[in-house]
Amino acid sequence: MRIPTIKDDRLYTKEHEWVKIEGDAAMVGISDYAQDLLTDVVFVELPKAGKALEQFKPACVVESVKSVSDVYAPLSGTVSEANSALEKSPEAINGDPYGAGWIFKITGFKTEETANLMDAAAYKAFIATLKH
Amino acid sequence: MPYIPHTKRDTEEMLKAIGINQIEDLFEAVPSDLLEMNEFNLPAGFSEQETRQHVSGIAAKNWTAEASFLGGGFYHHYIPEHxxxxxxxxxxxxxxxPYQPEISQGILQAIFEYQTMIVRLTGLDATNASMYDGSSATGETCLMAANITDRKKILVARSVHPQYREVMRTYCNGKGLIMEEVPFDMSSGQVDAAALGSSLTEEIAGIFVQSPNFFGVVENMKELSDMAHEKGAVSVQIITEALSLGILTPPGKNNVDIAVGEGQSFGIPVSGGGPSFGFLACVEKYIRKLPGxxxxxxxDEDGKKAYVLTLQAREQHIRREKASSNICTNQTLFAIRALIYLATLGKKLRDLALLNHSHSLAFQKMLSEKGLRRVFSKPFFNEFVVDGCDTLLLQKLKEQRIAGGLPLKRFYPELKNSLxxxxTExxxxxxxxxxxxxFLFIKEAPLRSA
Amino acid sequence: MQTIFEKSVLGRSQYQLPVAIAAEIELGEGMTRSMLDLPEVSELDIVRHYTALSQRSFGVDTGFYPLGSCTMKYNPRINEAMAGLKEFAQFHPWQDDADSQGTLELIYRTQEYLTEVTGFPGLTLEPAAGAHGELTAVMMMKAYHLDRNDTQRRKMLIPDSAHGTNPATAAMCGFDTVEVPSDAQGGVDLEKLKAVLDEKTVGMMLTIPNTLGLFDRNILEISKLLHEKGALLYMDGANLNAILGAVKPAKMGVDVMHINLHKTFSTPHGGGGPGGGFVGCVSSLVPYLPAQRIVKDGDSFRLDFSAPKSIGRVRAFYSNFGVIVRAYTYMLRLGKEGTKRIGRYAVLNANYIKARLKDFYNIPFQQHCMHEVVFNDEKQTQYHITTMDIAKRLIDFGYHPPTIYFPLIVHGSLMVEPTETESKETLDEFIDAMMKIAEEAKVTPELLQRAPHSAAVKRVDSVKAARNPVVVCNTCCT
Incomplete structure (x- = not known):
């Protein structure tokens, strides 16, 4: 298996979401490791703006040809925007998981919840434990 | 032994290859008192010839009409031999x-063609590969409407096929949805639009109206759909006489979101109510909410056109408890038959639909002239309700090997003398x-005896 | 190949209607459609087109079809002939009981047979397919608990090896699903079951034998544990063929089960349907069965609807009556001797394949299997060969591939179900092909990776199909 890219500028969950906080908004996507496991993403069921999220509860769904995966909210808050470009090109999640493949943004989150997330080094160590 | 080709020698060789003495050894995981060693209380097996005699004997106990005026959800139509x-x-x-597309291109293409036929007939954008039948497909559509709108209440017209309403109720109870019935107008035979309007709140997931309805009457689907949309509900049209799609304005043109129904009219014998197939079509935006x-x-890898089962992530084998339906079987065999029927009639489906309409209208007028009056006023497709009929008429017709129609009292107490x-053609x-x-004989009988 | 729409030529249609005896129309403005974009082709065009499509399909009649979990046995032709009898095919479902005696009797007799082989006193043939039977059964379980004012039960236990229909069905009935892991022998992990089983449990949905093709030796313990907590055991009968004539489900402590008539009882699969469902249950669940029941009064039969606690109706009319005729015809042919042999010979065939291929393919579970055997690609991974490659290569040898990548708990699983209707010679030829493929995996792996070579198309692009769904043909026929 290829070695997944893990970016230092954001935090991660055990369910392989990343979150990057920029001012009032927290941008969310799935990690390179997750997109590789999923294989070709064919559809993203985007959350509606205004949807209330709870940390580590399902926020939306990502589909590949052979699987369906929940995307869990890394932080509690409200969906402020979803990446509508994914409606036309879901493959961005595979091609650029940390950039064009972002899925939604959260506002009104509680900063203290970031304590429940992993930084890049911790996440790297975490996925190393998953390999069989 | 029928259908088990093993000779004694085959069995011995196979047991030897496995390394056991008798077949029962393979059942070692079965608790020993559970393994059936005794004879079953069943008759000895029949030869094919005896089987044919026996089953034919049972079949002969059904009464078979030479002419049948029965409709009400299943219809006698001519089926071309090919x-x-x-x-x-x-x-x-x-x-x-067809999970293995490389060796299933024929069936896959046939389903693709079937989907195209259904989409063109309904004027909608997408459909699945077929459902069990019209009634269960309608039950599934209740769940689909709830899933689309995230609401829990279903409105259904009382002029919907009574057994369809029963099935809908069962599906709704299962999922915890609430189903409410809306009355029909006793004079027009259409759903009572005012009553529908007052029940139609922002809690309603969908309205379910059959057109032509159980009385054969064509509903104002456009008006009803627009009412539904105003409250954010989906508009569902149920169709049990699929032939009506040949002439009536298609659901899509009437702003209907989902058309669901029974496809038996397209080249499939009535056969006690099945097997045939249900169809389910919808507007583009709900394609990922379709079951099945x-x-x-x-x-393919060489860039050659190919067909494949798609959007499978909606389905139970992938989505499991998140799936909105558990359906896996469809009715491919009968969807294909309907496809061949539709390809055969082509644009002449319209002529056949018109002929059904004109003939039924002519007959209705003949009856009306002699005093067997129609109950409802609005236009019908190929079936209609008459009043003033008693069991004697049906009995007399039966003696002539005619099935005279369906008495409605069982389902609608207020239509107690209606038929x-x-x-059809x-x-x-x-x-x-x-x-x-x-009819005249019975009507005039009292005069004769007087 | 072109679609029928692309073959359409304006004015070509030859179809002739009977002469009209009336022409008046009473459909007002806006009620009729102006356009009907259906094809115009000659009858011969149609015959050739659909014959060609049939030839690009693979059925049991084409060749060996060892598709695990689907029981692709021979579909006897006499079944078709009996379903096609005029008195059945032209039987209108609204005929009253007196005019429906043949239909009612046939359904009644089918139920009698099923009662004898399953041991269940209560039953219905109303469900239209297996998953429909599952739904009926779980609705009955729900009604049973609610009727006892037992409203706390929300949890449905489902083994991790289950078919997807099980969790989907539980969800359709508003239940939460709890996955129960399998143990090292492929059965239900009893300790893990005990840990999740409580008074909030609706029941357990158990496939017997399970999807690994194994009979759970703890079955009596499982049903006892469930019953102690007031929960019910539902048996998914998708794999009934393994035990037909060998084990009566009711004796295992099963409370309610479904059967697929199109698997165990030889009715054709029809390219994906029609199916036929059956639900059997113990007497305590009888009140909740679908409301339409057939009652025998002396020598005649009638429909009875007096079941106030019933879940209602799951399908209009007499369901897939034609499928029931086929199944009954098969049951008559089997009789008591044949019935007893079905499960035994299905199991013999599967174990024969297992024994002869065990040195060529990895077998995750060593014990005797039931009607199907699960292999995986562990021995082939070193050559960069996957289960998919093996399956596609089988096409070149003239076989329908087995079920692949299911059950999910076995990595790269390849599930082979031969059924009892296949002869030793057929199995030997298949075994030879599998051995040859195992050899090819070592020597010429690219042959497998690029397979199939003989089919109408190469491997297809499923990702493209799902990303930009094209689900209808765009060619106009106007």
Whole structure:
């Protein structure tokens, strides 16, 4: 298996979401490791703006040809925007998981919840434990 | 032994290869008192010849009409011979779901063509590869409407097929949805639009209206759909007489979101109510909410056109407890038969639909002139309700090997002397005249005895 | 190949209607459609087109079809002939009981047979397919608990090896699903079951034998544990063929089960349907069965609807009556001797394949299997060969591939179900092909990776199909 890219500028969950906080908004996507496991993403069921999220509860769904995966909210808050470009090109999640493949943004989150997330080094160590 | 080809020697060799002495050794995981060693209380097996005699004997106990005016959800239509012939080709009927696209291109393409037919007939954008039947497909559509709108209440017209309403209620109870019935107008025979309007709140997931309805009456689907949309509900049109799609304004043109119904009219015998197939079509935006299999066009490794089951992530084998339906079987064999039927009639489906309408209208007028009056006023497709009929008429008709229609009292106590009469292309002028003669005979009987 | 729409030529249609005896129309403005974009082709075009499509399909009649979990046995032709009898095919479902005696009797007799082989006193043939039977059964379980004012039960236990229909069905009935892991022998992990089983449990949905093709030796313990907590055991009968004539489900402590008539009882699969469902249950669940029941009064039969606690109706009319005729015809042919042999010979065939291929393919579970055997690609991974490659290569040898990548708990699983209707010679030829493929995996792996070579198309692009769904043909026929 290829070695997944893990970016230092954001935090991660055990369910392989990343979150990057920029001012009032927290941008969310799935990690390179997750997109590789999923294989070709064919559809993203985007959350509606205004949807209330709870940390580590399902926020939306990502589909590949052979699987369906929940995307869990890394932080509690409200969906402020979803990446509508994914409606036309879901493959961005595979091609650029940390950039064009972002899925939604959260506002009104509680900063203290970031304590429940992993930084890049911790996440790297975490996925190393998953390999069989 | 029928259908088990093993000779004694085969069995011995196979046991030896496995390394056991008797077949029962393979059942070692079964608790010993559970393994059946005794004889079953069943008759000895029949030869094929005896089987044919026996089953034919049971079949003969059914009464068979020479002319049937029964409709009400299942219809007698003519089936061209080649439709039956092609539809029973064994490559179709002994295959299973085309999960391996490379050796299933024929069935996949046939389903793709079927989907195209249904989409063109309904004027909607997408459909699945078929459902069990019209009633269960309608039950599934309740769940679909709730899933789309995230609401829990279903409104259904009382002029919807009574058994469909029963099935809907069962599905709604299962999922915890609430189903409410809306009355029909006793004079027009259409759903009571005012009553529908007052029940239609922002809690309603969908309105379910059958058109032509159980009384054969065509509903104002556009007006009803617009009412539904105003409250954010989806508009569902149920169709049990699929032939009506040949002439009536298609659901899509009437702003209907989902059309669901029974496809039996397209080349499939009535056969006690099945097997046939249900169809379910919707507007583009709900395609990922459709239950069941869907075939899509794609390419193979060489870039050659190919078909494959697609959007499978909606389905139970992938989505499991998140799936909105558990359906896996569809009715491919009968969807293919309907496809061949539709390809055969082509644009003449419209002529056949018109002929059904004109003949039923002519017969209705013949009856009306003699005093058997129609109950409802709004236009009908190929079946209508008459009042003032008693069991004697049905009995007399039966003696002439005519099934005279369906008494409605069982389902609608207020229609206690009413009969649902259906006229398709199978009914000849002679049949109509016989029917009329029997009616007049009964009507005039008291005069004769006086 | 072109679609029928692309073959359409304006004015070509030859179809002739009977002569009209009336022409008046009473459909007002806006009620009729102006356009009907259906094809125009000659009858011969149609015959050739659909014959060609049938030839690009693969059925049991084409060749060996060892598709695990689907029981692709021979579909006897006499079944078709009996379903096609005029008195059945032209039987209108609204005929009253007196005019429906043949239909009612046939359904009644089918139920009698099923009662004898399953041991269940209560039953219905109303469900239209297996998953429909599952739904009926779980609705009955729900009604049973609610009727006892037992409203706390929300949890449905489902083994991790289950078919997807099980969790989907539980969800359709508003239940939460709890996955129960399998143990090292492929059965239900009893300790893990005990840990999740409580008074909030609706029941357990158990496939017997399970999807690994194994009979759970703890079955009596499982049903006892469930019953102690007031929960019910539902048996998914998708794999009934393994035990037909060998084990009566009711004796295992099963409370309710479904059967697929199109698997165990030889009715054709029809390219994905029609199916036929059956639900059997113990007497305590009888009140909740679908409301339409057939009652025998002396020598005649009638429909009875007096079941106030019933879940209602799951399908209009007499369901897939034609499928029931086929199944009954098969049951008559089997009789008591044949019935007893079905499960035994299905199991013999599967174990024969297992024994002869055990050195060529990895077998995750060593014990005797039931009607199907699960292999995986562990021995082939070193050559970069996957289960998919093996399956596609089988096509070149003239076989329908087995079920692949299911059950999910076995990595790269390849599930082979031969059924009892296949002869030793057929199995030997298949075994030879599998051995040859195992050899090819070592020597010429690219042959497998690029397979199939003989089919109408190469491997297809499923990703493209799902990303940009094209689900209808765009060619106009106007």
């Amino acid at each position: 439709v039956t012939n092609l539809g029973t080709r064994s490559e179709f009927f002994t295959a299973y779901t 299999r869907i075939v899509g066009e794609t390419v 649902l009469v259906c006229v 199978m009914i000849t002028k002679d049949d109509m005249e016989k029917y009329l003669r029997e």
